[in-house]
Amino acid sequence: MTSPKNRTELLLLVFAALGGVVLLFIIAPLASMFLNCSLSELADTAKDAQVKSSILLTLWTSMAATAIFAIAAIPFAYLLARKDFLLKGLVTAIIDLPIVIPHSAAGIALLGVLSQSTVLGKVAGKIGFSFIGSSAGIMAAMAFVSIPYLLNSARDGFLAVPQRLEKTALSLGASPWRVFLTVSVPLAAKPIASGLILMWARGMSEFGAVLIIAYHPMIAPVLIYERFSAFGLKYARPVAVLFIAVCLVFFIILRLLAMGKVFPNAKSRIGSSKEHAHR
Amino acid sequence: MLIVRRISKSLGTLAIKDASFEVQQGQYFVLLGPSGAGKSVLLETIVGLIRPDAGKVLLNGKDITYKKIQKRKIGMVFQNSTLFPHMTIYDNIAYPLRCKKLSQFQIRERVAELAKDFAITNLLDHRPQTLSGGESQRASLARAVASEPRCLLLDEPISSLDVKSRPQIRSLLRKINARGQTIVHVTHDYTEAVSLGTHIAVMENGRIAQTGTAKQIFCHPKSEFIARFIGIRNFFKGWLKETEGKQEYERRFTNGSMAFSVLTDRPAGPGYIMVRSEDVIIGNTASRTSARNNFEGTIVDITSAGVGIEVVVDIGTKVAALITNESVKKLGLRCGKKVWVSFKASAIKYVEQ
Numbered sequence: 001m002t003s004p005k006n007r008t009e010l011l012l013l014v015f016a017a018l019g020g021v022v023l024l025f026i027i028a029p030l031a032s033m034f035l036n037c038s039l040s041e042l043a044d045t046a047k048d049a050q051v052k053s054s055i056l057l058t059l060w061t062s063m064a065a066t067a068i069f070a071i072a073a074i075p076f077a078y079l080l081a082r083k084d085f086l087l088k089g090l091v092t093a094i095i096d097l098p099i100v101i102p103h104s105a106a107g108i109a110l111l112g113v114l115s116q117s118t119v120l121g122k123v124a125g126k127i128g129f130s131f132i133g134s135s136a137g138i139m140a141a142m143a144f145v146s147i148p149y150l151l152n153s154a155r156d157g158f159l160a161v162p163q164r165l166e167k168t169a170l171s172l173g174a175s176p177w178r179v180f181l182t183v184s185v186p187l188a189a190k191p192i193a194s195g196l197i198l199m200w201a202r203g204m205s206e207f208g209a210v211l212i213i214a215y216h217p218m219i220a221p222v223l224i225y226e227r228f229s230a231f232g233l234k235y236a237r238p239v240a241v242l243f244i245a246v247c248l249v250f251f252i253i254l255r256l257l258a259m260g261k262v263f264p265n266a267k268s269r270i271g272s273s274k275e276h277a278h279r
Numbered sequence: 280m281l282i283v284r285r286i287s288k289s290l291g292t293l294a295i296k297d298a299s300f301e302v303q304q305g306q307y308f309v310l311l312g313p314s315g316a317g318k319s320v321l322l323e324t325i326v327g328l329i330r331p332d333a334g335k336v337l338l339n340g341k342d343i344t345y346k347k348i349q350k351r352k353i354g355m356v357f358q359n360s361t362l363f364p365h366m367t368i369y370d371n372i373a374y375p376l377r378c379k380k381l382s383q384f385q386i387r388e389r390v391a392e393l394a395k396d397f398a399i400t401n402l403l404d405h406r407p408q409t410l411s412g413g414e415s416q417r418a419s420l421a422r423a424v425a426s427e428p429r430c431l432l433l434d435e436p437i438s439s440l441d442v443k444s445r446p447q448i449r450s451l452l453r454k455i456n457a458r459g460q461t462i463v464h465v466t467h468d469y470t471e472a473v474s475l476g477t478h479i480a481v482m483e484n485g486r487i488a489q490t491g492t493a494k495q496i497f498c499h500p501k502s503e504f505i506a507r508f509i510g511i512r513n514f515f516k517g518w519l520k521e522t523e524g525k526q527e528y529e530r531r532f533t534n535g536s537m538a539f540s541v542l543t544d545r546p547a548g549p550g551y552i553m554v555r556s557e558d559v560i561i562g563n564t565a566s567r568t569s570a571r572n573n574f575e576g577t578i579v580d581i582t583s584a585g586v587g588i589e590v591v592v593d594i595g596t597k598v599a600a601l602i603t604n605e606s607v608k609k610l611g612l613r614c615g616k617k618v619w620v621s622f623k624a625s626a627i628k629y630v631e632q
Binding site (some may be wrong): 102166167169170171172173174178182183186189 | 347348351354355357361365378422423425426444
């Protein structure tokens with residue numbers, strides 16, 4: 001007979017083994033890609049003007065899309081966290097829709113409202129730009145598929161801010177705007193920041209929706225696909241490796257910043273364990 | 280002047296029914312009652328966190344029942360700190376000043392002044408999470424006072440503090456009040472109410488059961504509930520004296536011509552003493568016991584008190600004793616009979632004013 005303690009240890013051992021399999025599944029393809037790519041190949045690819053411009057384009061469009069939509073998404077997330085309204089369940093479900101829609105289908109749907117023949121497309125045309133085949137279109141496609149991550153993360157962040165603190169700020173004579181900017185947002189800063197990072201990362205890795213709205217100018221995921229279909233694996237791989245490396249660097253830096261260097265005292269789920277230890 | 284007029288509100292099992300009271304400018308008003316009586320709900324109605332179902336709140340003659348929180352000019356301090364955790368203590372105190380759009384210089388001056396007043400100057404750079412309970416409460420009070428409220432509401436501000444920092448906060452509250460700040464203070468602790476309140480309202484089951492001065496409420500409780508809740512029938516106002524040559528903590532407490540022996544570590548000064556009627560012993564003769572307070576007097580009243588019999592003896596002032604029916608028979612107690620009353624110095628609860 002095994003003792004309860006031994007049984008718990010066995011359980012943990014099995015779980016750890018299963019975890020190892022999952023980790024390997026993620027790491028193995030990436031590692032093999034990196035290992036199969038020589039430094040000289042990488043160096044040559046890094047000099048390739050088309051590769052450089054596509055990576056740069058991917059980086060700035062994804063960041064701009066995140067920044068532009070954050071202006072509307074963060075206040076909206078606050079509303080979702082604080083107020084009950086008619087059909088709130090429906091609204092919450094709509095927010096999650098982009099996650100479940102196949103992204104090529106999302107691209108087709110967006111095309112329906114953004115092409116030159118639509119109202120939005122005509123308005124854009126009057127101002128002098130087009131969504132189709134432009135960076136504006138790329139940003140729209142990226143934002144469409146990635147905005148749920150920011151909304152959900154920010155909403156959860158606001159939910160964790162004690163309402164009592166907001167009411168206290170009001171009783172001290174602050175206007176609701178001031179309370180939002182000086183109490184609610186700073187206290188939800190960590191979840192908002194991680195939502196921004198998630199949205200940005202998700203937008204940057206988008207392929208399907210962007211492909212349909214804007215094949216050109218070419219973002220890195222589209223370029224990788226094009227090199228693969230036109231020249232084969234050997235030519236696509238260094239571009240992929242380079243793009244992943246650049247993304248990782250940014251991702252790690254931003255993650256570290258959001259984890260605590262920038263907002264050491266903001267309360268959040270990420271930092272709560274540390275904070276309790278501090279008390 | 281704050282007027283609460285016929286406020287009603289039901290919140291699940293809790294219900295405020297027709298609660299009314301008035302707080303004059305500069306008063307220290309205490310809402311006293313057991314937990315669940317609806318004290319906090321009433322306070323939150325005044326500050327604007329809760330909308331009443333019926334009734335009005337008037338501040339200086341203006342109806343503020345439905346006014347926005349930020350326009351009411353009512354400050355509030357809760358039992359648990361509501362200091363903003365992402366700001367230093369300095370920024371917390373400066374918060375209401377910044378809302379008033381004061382200049383940087385004025386803000387610095389005022390924060391320094393308040394910090395000195397509330398003995399938190401050395402904590403200004405700290406974050407709220409690093410403060411002790413007493414320190415956080417002092418900082419919360421400083422911030423609330425900085426907003427210059429017309430009325431300051433306190434919800435159990437002392438209850439969660441350790442015994443050591445309680446007298447400190449009490450004297451701070453007295454100081455704030457002495458400068459003219461109107462205060463409404465909610466507590467379940469009658470010693471706190473007596474120690475601080477110039478006026479007390481007792482709450483029972485969502486109703487205001489009695490309003491008056493400490494003496495009125497303790498000596499003449501209007502209902503059995505109040506008498507039971509407070510549990511004190513013998514309540515005397517007077518002075519605690521410093522006595523020499525005696526045991527260190529045994530002090531004399533005088534109330535007119537009467538003098539009592541009290542066991543306390545509090546310094547000399549004005550205050551109240553309270554003796555539970557359960558702790559008062561009645562005998563036909565003066566007996567030699569450890570009780571330090573022995574008085575001869577005449578029985579003036581014998582009444583049933585639900586559990587037991589309450590015997591009131593006039594020893595120069597009236598003292599109530601709660602004894603069993605059996606004892607009344609054995610001792611042959613009746614009105615007009617001369618008896619001895621005694622209670623221990625340690626049975627007296629002294630509360631400074």
